[in-house]
Amino acid sequence: MKHLLSAGDLSRSEAVTILDTTAAMAATQEREIKKLPTLRGRTVVNLFFEDSTRTRISFETAAKRLSADVINFSARGSSVSKGESLKDTALTLQAMGADAVVIRHSASGAPHVLARSGWMTGAVLNAGDGTHQHPTQALLDAYTLRRHLVGLRGGVDPVGHGLDGQHVVIVGDILHSRVARSNVELLHTLGARVTLVAPPTLVPVGVEPWTCEVSYDFDQVLDTEPDAVMMLRVQRERMGGGGFFPSALEYSRSYGLDARRFARLPDHAIVMHPGPMNRGLEISADAADSPRSVIVEQVGNGVAVRMAALYLLLAGAGDASPPGHAENPAPIEGAA
Amino acid sequence: MSVPTDGLADGGRTTEIFDPGDMARALVRIGHEILERNHGAADVVLLGIPTRGVPLARRLARTIARVEADVDADAVVGDLDVTMHRDDLARQPVRTIGATSLPPGGIDGKVVVLVDDVLYSGRTIRAALDALNDLGRPRAVQLAVLVDRGHRELPIRADYVGKNLPTSSAERVRVLLDEIDGRDAVLLNGDVR
Numbered sequence: 001m002k003h004l005l006s007a008g009d010l011s012r013s014e015a016v017t018i019l020d021t022t023a024a025m026a027a028t029q030e031r032e033i034k035k036l037p038t039l040r041g042r043t044v045v046n047l048f049f050e051d052s053t054r055t056r057i058s059f060e061t062a063a064k065r066l067s068a069d070v071i072n073f074s075a076r077g078s079s080v081s082k083g084e085s086l087k088d089t090a091l092t093l094q095a096m097g098a099d100a101v102v103i104r105h106s107a108s109g110a111p112h113v114l115a116r117s118g119w120m121t122g123a124v125l126n127a128g129d130g131t132h133q134h135p136t137q138a139l140l141d142a143y144t145l146r147r148h149l150v151g152l153r154g155g156v157d158p159v160g161h162g163l164d165g166q167h168v169v170i171v172g173d174i175l176h177s178r179v180a181r182s183n184v185e186l187l188h189t190l191g192a193r194v195t196l197v198a199p200p201t202l203v204p205v206g207v208e209p210w211t212c213e214v215s216y217d218f219d220q221v222l223d224t225e226p227d228a229v230m231m232l233r234v235q236r237e238r239m240g241g242g243g244f245f246p247s248a249l250e251y252s253r254s255y256g257l258d259a260r261r262f263a264r265l266p267d268h269a270i271v272m273h274p275g276p277m278n279r280g281l282e283i284s285a286d287a288a289d290s291p292r293s294v295i296v297e298q299v300g301n302g303v304a305v306r307m308a309a310l311y312l313l314l315a316g317a318g319d320a321s322p323p324g325h326a327e328n329p330a331p332i333e334g335a336a
Numbered sequence: 337m338s339v340p341t342d343g344l345a346d347g348g349r350t351t352e353i354f355d356p357g358d359m360a361r362a363l364v365r366i367g368h369e370i371l372e373r374n375h376g377a378a379d380v381v382l383l384g385i386p387t388r389g390v391p392l393a394r395r396l397a398r399t400i401a402r403v404e405a406d407v408d409a410d411a412v413v414g415d416l417d418v419t420m421h422r423d424d425l426a427r428q429p430v431r432t433i434g435a436t437s438l439p440p441g442g443i444d445g446k447v448v449v450l451v452d453d454v455l456y457s458g459r460t461i462r463a464a465l466d467a468l469n470d471l472g473r474p475r476a477v478q479l480a481v482l483v484d485r486g487h488r489e490l491p492i493r494a495d496y497v498g499k500n501l502p503t504s505s506a507e508r509v510r511v512l513l514d515e516i517d518g519r520d521a522v523l524l525n526g527d528v529r
Contacts, residue, residue, distance in 0.1 A: 017432075024417070024433035033470040038420040066420075311420075316430030 003115040003124040007135040007186035020159050021308035022143045039068035042099040049075040049105040059102045062306035090119035098122045108132035123313040138182035140305040164191035171197040172232030179274045184212045201244045230272040231283045259286040270294050354522035362498035367399030377404040383416040385452045386434035391515040393451035414438045418463035448474040453511040455481040458492035
């Protein structure tokens with residue numbers, strides 16, 4: 001693994017390795033001294049072309065806990081707002097010796113371009129690109145699911161396990177959700193069954209080949225007693241002129257996790273949300289604040305997942321700066 | 337004794353240094369030495385370094401518990417993973433991180449005995465000392481190894497040694513343990529000196 005671009009790129013064994021490493025990282029975060037010397041001397045650049053406080057802070061915390069140096073580069077107030085291209089930004093970061101670049105971009109595929117163009121040799125971690133992918137979010141969701149449904153409920157050490165036989169329902173704005181796309185691919189890889197629930201207007205065209213079921217009726221899906229319900233934020237900032245649903249109230253009545261629907265969930269089921277939440281729209285306070293809600297835990301697990309990803313991409317030999325990519329002016333190697 | 341060839345590198349000749357009886361006797365002796373040096377088992381904590389230090393630490397704890405009536409073997413033993421403190425991470429493929437678990441009493445003010453299978457360069461033990469530093473402040477740290485094969489690269493020595501085994505760096509020392517490998521043995525593999 002050289003980059004982390006898409007949850008769909010991960011094989012089952014790679015995904016399980018990341019989740020197992022996450023468990024080891026999470027264990028270190030319960031100590032009094034949380035900092036580890038593992039990535040000392042490595043440089044991680046947070047390259048955020050889109051605003052995101054949560055994800056950036058999560059990556060920044062993860063890199064700092066592993067003793068890497070962190071440089072935050074946000075598009076606003078930087079050379080990007082003066083018209084610099086992605087290529088020139090990448091060449092700049094390469095010249096500064098970035099070992100890894102965490103990129104968030106509003107254009108789907110931007111991390112892929114950065115990783116495959118040969119502009120830079122460091123590892124690329126996708127922190128969300130357009131409506132395409134957000135692999136670390138899917139990994140932290142899978143880790144949270146595994147901890148609760150396999151570990152705490154099944155009573156076994158979840159290390160080494162996937163999510164076989166678990167049924168996860170993802171509800172809401174699938175159309176604009178990179179979280180949903182990433183989760184469908186990763187959870188399927190790990191053996192879980194995924195059902196997407198959304199109004200027809202918020203289901204993407206071409207959803208048929210996805211490895212999941214699609215339903216327009218939340219109540220009907222609740223009858224199947226899912227093991228977990230993941231509520232997605234209604235991304236109104238991406239809805240432009242509107243017209244996706246008649247009113248917030250109607251959306252909430254049909255697709256919100258209100259007290260009535262929350263009460264119908266099986267006792268063991270957990271409630272998830274990638275945040276930030278619109279309370280009262282897609283999720284009610286009853287569900288969000290209940291003991292079965294793991295929404296706050298997801299944030300903590302996010303740091304551990306990102307530590308695991310940085311460790312696996314940066315700690316080993318040759319991952320950080322493989323000598324001589326053909327397209328690049330390779331640094332002159334000292335005569336041995 | 338049958339000499340297995342499975343999983344051993346580059347042919348060469350394999351010599352069995354310890355059979356199961358030798359290993360058991362060495363561990364019993366080390367257990368007694370730990371008690372002797374520390375005047376009993378009070379405050380002694382055994383931390384195994386994964387992979388094979390972990391079962392060795394458990395065996396030593398059982399030995400100690402057999403001698404000292406008031407010692408509960410499970411309460412004095414733990415695991416200490418040193419992967420994230422190693423100095424050679426960037427020179428090798430990514431390593432799997434093992435588990436760290438401390439005994440219920442923690443390690444502050446205790447006498448921590450680190451347990452590993454083979455002492456070679458000393459770099460693993462250096463990493464273990466760093467890892468320990470992040471977990472607490474033991475009163476003293478001691479080191480028990482089943483085999484000391486020499487070739488130290490750091491000023492580190494063992495307090496308790498199962499066997500001093502002079503080797504050439506071309507040779508390989510393999511410790512097999514029943515809990516992991518299905519049998520107990522110490523094998524020396526490589527060119528004849």
